[in-house]
Amino acid sequence: xxxxxxxxxxxxxxxxxxxxxxxxxxxxxxxxxxxxxxxxxxxxxxxxxxxxxxxxxxxxxxxxxxxxxxxxxxxxxxxxxxxxxxxxxxxxxx
Amino acid sequence: xxxxxxxxxxxxxxxxxxxxxxxxxxxxxxxxxxxxxxxxxxxxxxxxxxxxxxxxxxxxxxxxxxxxxxxxxxxxxxxxxxxxxxxxxxxxxxxxxxxxxxxxxxxxxxxxxxxxxxxxxxxxxxxxxxxxxxxxxxxxxxxxxxxxxxxxxxxxxxxxxxxxxxxxxxxxxxxxxxxxxxxxxxxxxxxxxxxxxxxxxxxxxxxxxxxxxxxxxxxxxxxxxxxxxxxxxxxxxxxxxxxxxxxxxxxxxxxxxxxxxxxxxxxxxxxxxxxxxxxxxxxxxxxxxxxxxxxxxxxxxxxxxxxxxxxxxxxxxxxxxxxxxxxxxxxxxxxxxxxxxxxxxxxxxxxxxxxxxxxxxxxxxxxxxxxxxxxxxxxxxxxxxxxxxxxxxxxxxxxxxxxxxxxxxxxxxxxxxxxxxxxxxxxxxxxxxxxxxxxxxxxxxxxxxxxxxxxxxxxxxxxxxxxxxxxxxxxxxxxxxxxxxxxxxxxxxxxxxxxxxxxxxxxxxxxxxxxxxxxxxxxxxxxxxxxxxxxxxxxxxxxxxxx
Amino acid sequence: xxxxxxxxxxxxxxxxxxxxxxxxxxxxxxxxxxxxxxxxxxxxxxxxxxxxxxxxxxxxxxxxxxxxxxxxxxxxxxxxxxxxxxxxxxxxxxxxxxxxxxxxxxxxxxxxxxxxxxxxxxxxxxxxxxxxxxxxxxxxxxxxxxxxxxxxxxxxxxxxxxxxxxxxx
Numbered sequence: 001x002x003x004x005x006x007x008x009x010x011x012x013x014x015x016x017x018x019x020x021x022x023x024x025x026x027x028x029x030x031x032x033x034x035x036x037x038x039x040x041x042x043x044x045x046x047x048x049x050x051x052x053x054x055x056x057x058x059x060x061x062x063x064x065x066x067x068x069x070x071x072x073x074x075x076x077x078x079x080x081x082x083x084x085x086x087x088x089x090x091x092x093x094x
Numbered sequence: 095x096x097x098x099x100x101x102x103x104x105x106x107x108x109x110x111x112x113x114x115x116x117x118x119x120x121x122x123x124x125x126x127x128x129x130x131x132x133x134x135x136x137x138x139x140x141x142x143x144x145x146x147x148x149x150x151x152x153x154x155x156x157x158x159x160x161x162x163x164x165x166x167x168x169x170x171x172x173x174x175x176x177x178x179x180x181x182x183x184x185x186x187x188x189x190x191x192x193x194x195x196x197x198x199x200x201x202x203x204x205x206x207x208x209x210x211x212x213x214x215x216x217x218x219x220x221x222x223x224x225x226x227x228x229x230x231x232x233x234x235x236x237x238x239x240x241x242x243x244x245x246x247x248x249x250x251x252x253x254x255x256x257x258x259x260x261x262x263x264x265x266x267x268x269x270x271x272x273x274x275x276x277x278x279x280x281x282x283x284x285x286x287x288x289x290x291x292x293x294x295x296x297x298x299x300x301x302x303x304x305x306x307x308x309x310x311x312x313x314x315x316x317x318x319x320x321x322x323x324x325x326x327x328x329x330x331x332x333x334x335x336x337x338x339x340x341x342x343x344x345x346x347x348x349x350x351x352x353x354x355x356x357x358x359x360x361x362x363x364x365x366x367x368x369x370x371x372x373x374x375x376x377x378x379x380x381x382x383x384x385x386x387x388x389x390x391x392x393x394x395x396x397x398x399x400x401x402x403x404x405x406x407x408x409x410x411x412x413x414x415x416x417x418x419x420x421x422x423x424x425x426x427x428x429x430x431x432x433x434x435x436x437x438x439x440x441x442x443x444x445x446x447x448x449x450x451x452x453x454x455x456x457x458x459x460x461x462x463x464x465x466x467x468x469x470x471x472x473x474x475x476x477x478x479x480x481x482x483x484x485x486x487x488x489x490x491x492x493x494x495x496x497x498x499x500x501x502x503x504x505x506x507x508x509x510x511x512x513x514x515x516x517x518x519x520x521x522x523x524x525x526x527x528x529x530x531x532x533x534x535x536x537x538x539x540x541x542x543x544x545x546x547x548x549x550x551x552x553x554x555x556x557x558x559x560x561x562x563x564x565x566x567x568x569x570x571x572x573x574x575x576x577x578x579x580x581x582x583x584x585x586x587x588x589x590x591x592x593x594x595x596x597x598x599x600x601x602x603x604x605x606x607x608x609x610x611x612x613x614x615x616x617x618x619x620x621x622x623x624x625x626x627x628x629x630x631x632x633x634x635x636x637x638x639x640x641x
Numbered sequence: 642x643x644x645x646x647x648x649x650x651x652x653x654x655x656x657x658x659x660x661x662x663x664x665x666x667x668x669x670x671x672x673x674x675x676x677x678x679x680x681x682x683x684x685x686x687x688x689x690x691x692x693x694x695x696x697x698x699x700x701x702x703x704x705x706x707x708x709x710x711x712x713x714x715x716x717x718x719x720x721x722x723x724x725x726x727x728x729x730x731x732x733x734x735x736x737x738x739x740x741x742x743x744x745x746x747x748x749x750x751x752x753x754x755x756x757x758x759x760x761x762x763x764x765x766x767x768x769x770x771x772x773x774x775x776x777x778x779x780x781x782x783x784x785x786x787x788x789x790x791x792x793x794x795x796x797x798x799x800x801x802x803x804x805x806x807x808x809x810x
Contacts, residue, residue, distance in 0.1 A: 012191035013145035054123050057141060072569050074508060078143050082509035084437055084519045088174055089144055101796045105784035112781045132721060133751055245786045245796065251758035252730055252789065255723025332727045333699060367735055373788035380797045
């Protein structure tokens with residue numbers, strides 16, 4: 001299953017994703033998609049390095065569908081914001 | 095209420111500086127996240143799903159108007175214009191930036207508030223009866239003793255790296271409004287035959303993965319020995335509580351494994367040692383000093399009146415949300431934070447300001463937070479009730495549902511919490527909306543419905559008359575229902591009904607349970623009474639036949 | 642690992658001896674187990690002796706013996722493991738031990754003050770630790786609500802001695 005690397009930004013806790021250019025971005029739509037376990041493994045190394053560089057906290061991979069949506073509710077909510085407050089979180093700006 | 099003296103203020107001010115330094119060390123990389131985590135947790139700072147979360151201590155749920163206004167101010171300035179009142183009488187901000195937390199703590203310190211020990215494996219914020227000082231049934235103000243325990247447990251050098259978190263609750267009334275039997279330590283204050291205060295200490299209650307009711311370990315402990323007894327209990331736990339398995343690390347597991355009698359013996363041995371050192375004996379002059387802060391406010395001499403009006407909506411609120419006060423002419427008002435279809439425990443900054451204003455004008459400048467996630471104006475003149483209600487209602491705070499099926503406790507669940515397996519607020523909203531009809535709610539009568547989004551049970555589902563636990567089954571949220579829990583003086587742990595329900599089916603399942611209750615109840619019985627008389631079977635049969 | 646005692650870096654005067662190792666001359670630290678099995682021989686030695694308590698070993702095991710030790714080491718295998726704080730308090734209070742108590746293992750800067758309050762008086766610290774960090778960590782808090790194993794009186798007591806002092810003036 002394809003995967004995306006995510007973390008929270010150290011300074012403010014914002015949910016971020018690793019993009020193809022190595023930047024940590026706030027939108028899941030801009031995230032790099034890892035298509036193999038080996039790629040995912042390399043992603044985790046990038047995450048660990050970013051933690052040491054004080055950019056982010058707790059990098060991990062999660063599964064997405066072929067359409068690019070998170071499989072688990074937890075990641076759906078992290079990518080959008082609280083389902084009970086559509087005016088808050090990333091979804092508020094959409 | 096208690097006011098800081100120079101010592102208290104200095105302790106909090108020093109902590110602000112210390113924590114600011116810790117944040118700076120984290121941001122500079124001197125501290126790793128693993129090292130920073132226990133430090134930030136001991137200062138109430140979590141990293142949740144969307145952002146950091148800061149939990150502010152509201153000791154035993156008592157606030158001044160000025161403090162509540164500051165909480166509103168912080169919500170506006172550093173957060174998203176609202177905050178969440180929790181089942182531990184605390185308040186949580188869901189969106190603070192790490193770099194802003196030192197400034198937030200500095201603001202809190204100006205109104206004698208802090209976030210010390212609101213998380214971490216230490217002694218947490220002490221909770222108590224939200225009607226303290228106002229209800230006729232108490233033998234003493236439990237906040238005096240809660241404050242003493244708060245001070246003793248603050249920065250306790252020996253008990254800040256316990257096997258697991260530690261929660262203490264205190265009540266001084268026969269009617270237990272603080273759920274003391276489901277706490278690590280629960281204290282019941284009584285008066286003995288000679289009218290002297292005596293402290294019964296219950297140990298090893300708790301919810302979570304293994305819900306257990308506390309055992310009375312210390313009986314009739316004298317006031318001056320209270321801290322010595324607590325220190326003895328903590329020392330036994332710190333040495334022998336399990337540290338190999340996070341799910342078995344609470345004191346309840348230790349008590350369960352060695353037995354209440356052995357626990358009592360070990361604590362008694364330690365108690366003798368601690369007492370012999372004498373350092374923890376409370377000087378009477380200090381007890382008196384703290385007690386003086388909780389002296390009754392200057393009540394007027396009034397007589398009880400009938401505040402009913404021609405307004406039926408007010409009358410319903412009066413009947414539901416207003417309780418008897420110990421002083422004639424006064425009343426205790428519960429401000430519901432459970433609007434129909436709303437988020438339990440959330441309040442906007444504007445709402446906090448409204449309540450602060452009312453407290454200032456009509457309740458001797460005091461607000462309480464209840465563990466049921468409501469606010470309380472504890473000392474309102476009966477003649478002011480109509481005005482108070484009108485202003486509350488205008489701010490969306492006039493819901494007349496205290497103790498009813500829509501007065502739901504719910505943890506933040508998967509909408510906010512990093513530990514959650516499922517959402518809980520959405521379930522609370524769906525049930526609240528389904529049972530919106532006021533007459534129907536009142537016909538059902540007292541019903542404590544409590545929802546948790548994971549087994550940690552922050553939503554107290556184990557002690558709900560109806561409890562709901564969210565679980566994750568292969569990525570889909572399901573909800574397990576328990577019946578017959580209770581957090582009061584008749585404390586009991588709910589029993590699981592059967593297989594869990596999907597999100598959409600929960601309101602129907604609750605309807606079915608209410609139908610069974612209506613069919614089976616005898617006159618005057620609450621849901622819990624009927625359940626205790628007829629048992630789980632009729633509910634189970636109907637529910638699983640219907641679904 | 643560097644060692645701090647009395648707010649200064651100090652040479653470690655003791656050597657650890659494994660249970661199966663022959664005891665060398667000079668100051669040694671032995672395990673609790675070795676102390677218990679070889680107690681009769683060990684007390685006849687002339688050099689100062691230290692004993693090491695693991696976090697799952699109760700200080701009570703040394704009851705009646707503490708006067709034999711110049712040093713008791715308390716191991717903190719992980720900084721989250723707080724049993725050693727109680728061990729130190731029991732050594733100081735109940736067993737009236739007055740020799741050196743040394744905290745070793747995974748000890749963080751933010752724990753030194755609490756350890757000191759519980760009776761620890763020397764600290765194995767991470768390489769690179771600066772003495773000014775140590776000093777400031779010990780002075781970040783000055784208000785102590787509870788009596789412990791250090792010299793501080795509790796706030797409960799200080800409040801009233803302050804009053805009495807004022808009244809006496």
